[in-house]
Amino acid sequence: MRGLVAVDWGTSSLRIARMDAQGRVIEERSSAQGILIVPGGDFATVFIAACADWVRADGSFCLMSGMVGSRQGWLEAPYCACPAGFADVAGALAWLMPAPGGARVAIVPGLSCEHDGVPDVMRGEEVQVFGALQVLDLQDATLVLPGTHSKWVTVRGQQIHGFSTFMTGEFYSLLRQHSILSRTLPPEDGALDEAAFDRGVTQALAGGSLLSTAFSVRTLSLMDRMAAQALPSYLSGLVIGEELRASAPAGGMVVVMGAPALAVRYERALAHLGVPTRRVGSEATWRGLWAIAQTLERGTP
Template identity: 40%
Template sequence: MTDAAATDWIAVDWGTSNLRLWRMAADGTVLERVEGDAGMGRLSPEDFEPTLLSLLPDLKARTTVLVCGMAGARQGWIEAPYLSVPCAPPKAAEGIAVPTEDSRLDVRILPGVSQNSPADVMRGEETQVAGFLALNPRFDGVICLPGTHSKWVHVSAGEIISFRSFMTGEIFELLSQRSVLRHGLGQGWDDAAFAAAVDQAMGRPAGFAAELFTLRAEGLLHGLSPDAAAARLSGLLIGMELSAAKPYWLGTSVALLGASKLVAHYRKALEAQAVPVLIADADRMTLEGLKAARKEETQA
């Protein structure tokens, strides 16, 4: 059982599908980690406070709760503003205070980051960037965060300079679950098929839509295996992303943050282009980013 009296503050990453919560001691030690599936997408604004309290049943005194992610979206708990690039990752002092009924909660939601042209926004990824920079303060280069909406983030001198988002993960989900391709896709993997598809998409991006239907036709006519088809679909999509993101990764080092399986695919695709790659654990980067935001406030 966690000693509630030892809890100095609470770190929360509140995403669309789930949330992660860490009870933190004053020295930065994690006292407890809790994860749940009550993401922003399942909640109305009035549901956030009771959901948070259900994860903190023994909360005693008034406690700071620092939140990043989609809880600050327009459809979330309360809309948090965006900081405009170029900017340093958000600090706790820049968070928006959330009115609560329970006086034990001092909740602040960190801002997201926006870009005017080309128009782009992020919520949550900027905290992972902050965590990576806290551990790698001299890093100048590009941080790639693969996911539902992949982000390519140019950082320099501790600031986010620019970024681009790609709907690669969401497109893969839509095509694999709702298009005609779903009939021929498996759950396994084929490294050679993936690598060939990445190369094909980067070399001939104009043929992307036709190559998608070829996956279906090859399954019907030539016995393309479902696993190879799934790997080719992923390779085509990631190859298209790398082609468009080339101004970000060409001639620089890239740090990859995200789910290990997806990161492995991006790593193979980038290393095939002779791009040096660093790997960092996304879960840890989120916590380190929240700790960095909190530290700035306590040392101010």
């Protein structure tokens, strides 16, 4: 196949990689032009400005993932139901017709699954997971993608069997900015205080619910039992520990994905549970899109 223009277009950012015929990233571009701030919903104009030169130069295929395929995005790509693998996703691409400038542009669908009658969804993370499986050469895995809405993903035989969403990053922000705890916390998070973070993790793992453990941010401060500068790290430990209490597997390795600053915290918290980890960074998205593009070229779906 020719090269690939790989696009990760999320709620708050747009990232693009130009990949050569061997799947190597030649160049990357990124901006804060997430789908929520595309003027007038004119995705084509933003797309052309961002990478039409690459598409034209290489006659490349362009594959996009993320919220660009949601109802608020460029073109809705309906969710694939789990279990789903590369081939399922590659066979359910939403093609932009006509695409700007005559390019071949497709959007990767998100995934859906169901627990006890309640649906769960992801968009974009499925591509990162497929990429991580390539990078680490794994058939089976448990993966965590930390973030505003963390995802815990179970893979069996290179298929995503199911996943769960945790609003961990969002709860941290809500408590940090809008709750009574915000009065106690210093204006800036500052560097990670490892001892305070560890104490938060331990507290959450032993506790029954964040509804209760979160209040300790206030009382430890009120009773002068923890310095104000340490409280953001403690709260971070509480929310991440709460996520792990409800989701971490009893045994086996966990693949931790995403930005280093957050991945380090998850690795540290998982160590409390004696869970070994492996790390995969943001290159997973490009590897995942490349893998889907290859499946498509081979005509296997």
